[in-house]
Amino acid sequence: MKMNIKKALLDSGITEDPITITEISGGSISKAFVVKTQTNAYFLKWHEEAPTDFFRQESLGLQFLDEAEALAVPKVYGWDTKCIVMELIDGSVTKKTEEELGRGIATLHCNEGTVFGLEEDNFIGELPQINAWEDSWIPFLRDKRLLPQIELARSLGRLFKPRAKKAYYILDHLQNWVPDHNKAVKLHGDLWGGNWLADGHGHPYFIDPAVWYGDHEFELAFTHLFGGFSDTTYAAYNEYKPIDRLFNERKPLYQLYYLLVHLNIFGESYGSAVDRILTRYAG
Known part of the structure; x- marks a missing residue:
């Protein structure tokens, strides 16, 4: 899995090697990971048997919402048939x-x-x-x-x-x-x-x-x-x-x-x- 995640990062234009890869809970469909490099952190979703166009549609959906200028959405760095790499959003609610x-x-x-x-x-x-x-x-x-x-x-x-x-x-x-x-x-x-x-x-x-x-x-x-x-x-x-x-x-x-x-x-x-x-x- 580590090699697959490293390749997903490279395919998304992220050239730094991952230092830590931590699987996190929360998703009922895809596996979710926080990937940290020397200078940044990313959120990655992985679904080995994702339906055709599954992550493409997620990326398009985020773009659709972003164009509404209503609330922010995570930046998408890249996606393929099995995964999507995004900006990590990590904070607290007030x-x-x-x-x-x-x-x-x-x-x-x-x-x-x-x-x-x-x-x-x-x-x-x-x-x-x-x-x-x-x-x-x-x-x-x-x-x-x-x-x-x-x-x-x-x-x-x-x-x-x-x-x-x-x-x-x-x-x-x-x-x-x-x-x-x-x-x-x-x-x-x-x-x-x-x-x-x-x-x-x-x-x-x-x-x-x-x-x-x-x-x-x-x-x-x-x-x-x-x-x-x-x-x-x-x-x-x-x-x-x-x-x-x-x-x-x-x-x-x-x-x-x-x-x-x-x-x-x-x-x-x-x-x-x-x-x-x-x-x-x-x-």
């Missing part, structure tokens, strides 16, 4: 970090597009994420987000008959709960509490994107699912981009996509959470 994070997410959500989706498909976790362009929100939500995960769950034997009946009912009746519109904005796409970091000055950084143009509430709903965002962050967001008073009625439905993703990756441990949402809207 109240100012949390405020800056809220403003930054809101700023990202003010970057408007003309349609929903993205030029290319990418990944949510290791699963394909379908991004074919769509003019309206409900068709995109139904056909490019919920339906592919529901169909995948069925193929994996995780869409039992009662679960299937409710899932397809929701697909057919999204207009009962979700307003259709054409206001697409930039999204991080996988914005849970583990996908942002603070640097040594306390400034927040986006990491591990699954980007696309979508509905800002869809992303906001996911930030509430697993925690990692403080009241300070939400207050700063709301000050910059006020949250609709009906958001909480739609929030569980928007969380369904991510829970289906987890069901399909990790199995039935997420089944009860999926069922609660299905029952809420189709029970």
Whole structure:
């Protein structure tokens, strides 16, 4: 592995030899390493059997976020089929970090597009994420987000008959709960509490994107699912981009996509959470 990492550094334009290579925890998909040289430190992710284009899409996603001029992203030094080499972000969170994070997410959500989706498909976790362009929100939500995960769950034997009946009912009746519109904005796409970091000055950084143009509430709903965002962050967001008073009625439905993703990756441990949402809207 050390020789592979040394080659990855060289391929990324880093000519100094690594002095220490330390594997760190935190990733459920790739192995993660902090690599220190005489003068610098780097973060490297390694996935021996990464899907085709996996790290290329991560690099493109970070570029997509950087162009929004919302929050910083790590510099990418290079990538190939099995790894990506990036700037190491290593700091601690303060109240100012949390405020800056809220403003930054809101700023990202003010970057408007003309349609929903993205030029290319990418990944949510290791699963394909379908991004074919769509003019309206409900068709995109139904056909490019919920339906592919529901169909995948069925193929994996995780869409039992009662679960299937409710899932397809929701697909057919999204207009009962979700307003259709054409206001697409930039999204991080996988914005849970583990996908942002603070640097040594306390400034927040986006990491591990699954980007696309979508509905800002869809992303906001996911930030509430697993925690990692403080009241300070939400207050700063709301000050910059006020949250609709009906958001909480739609929030569980928007969380369904991510829970289906987890069901399909990790199995039935997420089944009860999926069922609660299905029952809420189709029970």
